[in-house]
Amino acid sequence: MAASNPLREALTSGRFCYVVELVASAMTREARVLEAASQLAQMPEVVAGSITSYAGGAMGRDPIRVGTAVRARGLAPNIHLTCVNRDRSNARSALEDLHALGIENVFALSGDYPKSAAAGGPEPTFDLDSVQLVTLINEMRQAGMPFWIAVAVSPFKYTEADCAYQYLKLEKKIAAGADYAITQLGFDARKFRELKRYLGERNLRIPVLGSAYVLAAKPAERMAKGEPPGCWVSPELLARCKEEAQVADKGLAARLERTARIVAILRGLGYAGAYLGGDHRADHVRWIIRRSEALSPKWEECAEEMTYAPKGGFCLYESPVRPPKKRGFIPRFLDIMARLFPVYKEGALRSALTAIFRMISRSPAASRGLERVEFAMKSPMFGCQACGNCVLGMMEYVCPQSCPKGMRNGPCGGSLTVNGRCEVVDKPCIWIAVYDRAKTASRVDELKLYIPPPNRSLKGTSSWMNYFLKRDTHPESHKPSSAPKAAASSENQSQDAADIVHSGK
Template identity: 35%
Template structure:
């Protein structure tokens, strides 16, 4: 239903629920009662969206509730994060969902673990969202796995997932925003079927996702996020406690004033949500994803019905949802119109060299001299490693030098499958808390890392600045980086490269999905 509706150009509505901790309780009842009531009322809702341990806290799995919801005749849209799963558990979960008849997944990176039993849980992040989409697509096509006889393969039965991806446009700086768009492009190239925006309250910013997609001819449906913002949620987001969710000072003041009404501002926030639905429809979005804390069925139905009544006036509401932050970066000039149809130029222009980072320049020169396949040094070292193997004392000595030097220069964790050249010589293992290899997660705030907001900039802002100064931004938005090969942990990245064992070497290089170079 969701897939068919989006493919047919119908304006879709999905309603989000956040299952809480415990096998039952208010949050579980809310989702199930919603499905029951909506099915009975005949209102056209295309999917009930179920979050997956949001905020990095444990909660009942959406996989358990999704089949119960589908029994009422509604489809479920299950959020799918790799924060808590390695790639084998991903496949297990996906196959279990397929058996339950769950076909809609929204792939997200996932918030960093924030709690857990007797201490915080470990963040797994074995795959990033781009790699996960690619894996899901491979399962849809019938995954090829080694057969019983050496050299043979067998194909697993196909799955039928309709795969959504998320994008977070509410970023403050250029070096924070454009990598989000680049990663979106990689998700689409990997096979994402539709896209949902992060929640936010600046229609110009959300329109920029649409403008970016149009400028790059990314022809997948884009769904807008409508979050009913209570005063409590606004305060939490304003304080930066919900990764990637932005509430400006001005918006907080507005919500605070509204909260003084006898109904604590409920009517006004539902009205704002209805106007946002009307705006997204007017702006040519493919649908809306409606959510909010403790919303009841009647609240959702009010928003949907009120939006239909307000549809004709949608353009008049744009100034009411324009809570950008002072000095915030926009990728495009102010729009001439919010109506669909306009196509902008690519916002990434050939840019002057600017000031190049010394560390980047040195790393780049060293890489070109030693690791470029055509270089004499690379050819000699490849021959050497092939001749002596990596168990020789000389190779061991080289690793003993490599590990501390790279630790000193790059925060190397000795993963053995080196992605430094893929990330402008920034180490994903040592410098990104979620070990992302294809672009940033959505959790940064004003350029700072979600996990270390007072200490570390997001490593992808650094990679962006380095590649911008070297005029190599195309690398950042088109180059697919495969998952780390765990079997290489604590072995020499240099040896693995020369021996063709890591992800970058020609003999083992994986075929990039269509559209990725």
């Protein structure tokens, strides 16, 4: 029988619960975090302390060590495990360490791009993306390590592609084995409602914790500029926070009240609990809990007031449906070629090409020549980096290596909330093009396909040869080890705005 885990128990029993974020940054005094953990452990509503890793893209304290100390103070830890500078064997050994320590709760995240790299330091490794990380954890769970897996989702995206893709990616994470989701922080009740409706319509019964962030003026200023990546505060809310900071308590009462209102909204909308960030003081947490309970009967009123969003920002069930964009020449041409030469199907064409590539593979010089030809063709067209495991056909002819994090299963949550631009380089997130092209071709649902991590030993070799000789990793070569929590049948999905957006009609 699995050991006691208050977080798992609360979520499986449907009891509204609280997880408090404990930031393990290098700037935070560890003794203070542990003191907070001791006090939070006395509160039955608080079921875990969530220990951050690489928060805001800066190296912090070792979350496993801090988590172990937090547990020694009586609070269940939820360890953030990011894909930053971690290859799959390193991820596996971190998970083995957690299992050996008896820690069950893991929060699987892509992670913020390291600030040091953005400032010209060494490029980070992103061997896995968050969906692949969930798949790895789930495989280890099936091998006997009882992990309880959290994943992130941001409903606070205000362009159609970014918003729709967050939900598509959440579905992939659920299919990969996620047990529950935690939202990004945000101050727009319509978006909290939108996420619940999206999951409800698809019969995806995964518990979700909504972020309730205790927002003071200084972090509000940073978030108004998009920092940390994926966080955003509207000009109206920023002005309000600054005004609140003018009074004697420097805005404390006002921000605790706002947080309690968010918690009341989450409770009213049927969220499984609240993920409290921005303040881990036990007396403040206790006040928020009590006040949110008192506000419960008025949650809809609170929701009407909590609408800090960009003007004209996209809402899945409210915004007019944008017509599909015109499909460009290259995707159209490649679609035609794929129809004329269906090499992915078993048959004479595939057998002939396999025989040719096998012959070429016997000569190192010919293999090298083939790789050079492939690279010369694909580099100018797609920004190819010769990864050797080509998935252009599954990503609407957008190369995943042109994403600074090399994500293969959808965008991270770090894009700028209002316009979907990349958190690392000044250009639109590559997943916007993937979504737009898929929408035009009426194949958005195909974006839910799981793409496994590449075989890195094939870098610098011909992906054509690797594909035909079955050396690479691609979706057909990966057998998912778990089924989705609930598969939505076509009958029980309503023909709502979301479906129209997704089908591209």
